Amino acid sequence: MRITAPKVFLLLATVMLCLSACSPTSGIFAGGNWQSSGLPHQHIRTLAVDFNNPQDIFAGGSQGKVFSSSDGGQHWAEHRTGLPPTVSINTLSFDATGKKLYAATDAGLFVSTDAALHWILVGKAAADQSFNYTALTFDLKAPQTIFAGTASHGVLVSLDGGNTWSSINKGLPPATTINALTFDVLSGQIWVATASGIYRSDNRGGSWQTFNTGLAPSVVVNSVQPDTNVIGGTKGLIFAGTDHGFYLSQDYGAHWKTSQESLVGTSVHVVYVDFHKPTTVFIGTDIGALRSDDSGQNWGSVGPGMPKDQPVFSFAWGASDYSQLFAAADDVYLFPGTSGGLSLGRLVELVIIALFFYLLYLLARRRRRPPKRDEAVEQAKEGEQRTKKNAVV
Numbered sequence: 001m002r003i004t005a006p007k008v009f010l011l012l013a014t015v016m017l018c019l020s021a022c023s024p025t026s027g028i029f030a031g032g033n034w035q036s037s038g039l040p041h042q043h044i045r046t047l048a049v050d051f052n053n054p055q056d057i058f059a060g061g062s063q064g065k066v067f068s069s070s071d072g073g074q075h076w077a078e079h080r081t082g083l084p085p086t087v088s089i090n091t092l093s094f095d096a097t098g099k100k101l102y103a104a105t106d107a108g109l110f111v112s113t114d115a116a117l118h119w120i121l122v123g124k125a126a127a128d129q130s131f132n133y134t135a136l137t138f139d140l141k142a143p144q145t146i147f148a149g150t151a152s153h154g155v156l157v158s159l160d161g162g163n164t165w166s167s168i169n170k171g172l173p174p175a176t177t178i179n180a181l182t183f184d185v186l187s188g189q190i191w192v193a194t195a196s197g198i199y200r201s202d203n204r205g206g207s208w209q210t211f212n213t214g215l216a217p218s219v220v221v222n223s224v225q226p227d228t229n230v231i232g233g234t235k236g237l238i239f240a241g242t243d244h245g246f247y248l249s250q251d252y253g254a255h256w257k258t259s260q261e262s263l264v265g266t267s268v269h270v271v272y273v274d275f276h277k278p279t280t281v282f283i284g285t286d287i288g289a290l291r292s293d294d295s296g297q298n299w300g301s302v303g304p305g306m307p308k309d310q311p312v313f314s315f316a317w318g319a320s321d322y323s324q325l326f327a328a329a330d331d332v333y334l335f336p337g338t339s340g341g342l343s344l345g346r347l348v349e350l351v352i353i354a355l356f357f358y359l360l361y362l363l364a365r366r367r368r369r370p371p372k373r374d375e376a377v378e379q380a381k382e383g384e385q386r387t388k389k390n391a392v393v
Helices: 005-021 344-368 372-392
Strands: 044-049 057-061 066-069 077-079 089-094 101-105 108-112 133-138 146-150 155-158 178-183 190-194 197-201 221-226 238-242 245-249 268-273 281-285 288-292 314-318 324-328 332-335
Touching (some): 044 324, 057 089, 089 133, 101 133, 101 146, 238 281, 268 314, 281 314, 281 324
Parallel strands (some): 044 089, 221 268
Antiparallel strands (some): 044 057, 066 077, 089 101, 101 108, 146 155, 190 197, 190 221, 221 238, 238 245, 268 281, 281 288, 324 332
């Protein structure tokens, strides 16, 4: 097949058109920045994604508002029917079935079965409006089991989907504040992040043991995450976010140490392990979102676009094919942004592609127009042959 200049330009135009038509989260035209999703000044504190449909994103704020998006964070609607007039949404979480969305608030525990359109108060005795609910986690092997953390009543458990509750505080300090609860699916252990350190239960809340060796004195723990909560995670590797930075343990919490790149002067609000790649860890801090690609040893920024020193309180993967990372701050930010944009890396890619097609163009011209010297040689040979033929005649 002969390559001509018009064919080269047609191929170039086709390739560039395909690239520009690609998903904005892939290819050289992908946005490499954080982008606001349109909820400025809403003080978002928690995010939840419907794992039955990752396009459905939910956000809750300290101002008592719950927002939902059915198109991956492009547009939002506010819902609060059934919620008290003034309430702080501390945690949003789906149950094990993905059919019920729970909201842990400072005025009780609420549930919605219609994608946040309406909310009702959960429970009869323990789940009243005098309780400040701070955290939730679910036993995936027992869909009716709910564990709830509170600000002054420790940990509660319901075995019937929230209708009745009981306290499970054996081994916990009295009236301790529960900042986060995490159920380790692989081991069945429950981890608790508290104002008094880290605790773990090996018998589904029957009793608790402290795991603070190596942590800074008087540390407040905001988040605890086992690496094994994602497929391919390392057994025994646990991450913790505290008001004294980031810690990790490689022996199921028996000993803690800081990462190679110290974050001791930073308050870490949340730890989030990337289920796409378990060695990638995101943390939300007082200075924004940070990322580690080596299981929490070294840290760098996720990308530009988020306001400087913006505290981040929650993360969630969502949108089509779980292709975007959402971060809760004084807005909901998504990464990579859908507005595109060229970073230095993408500019280099464009230059390489342009050079490639330029070389193809030169090759096409060379095949279409042989060098003049070659033409002269051919003409001379033809003339010599004609001369010999005439001489013979």
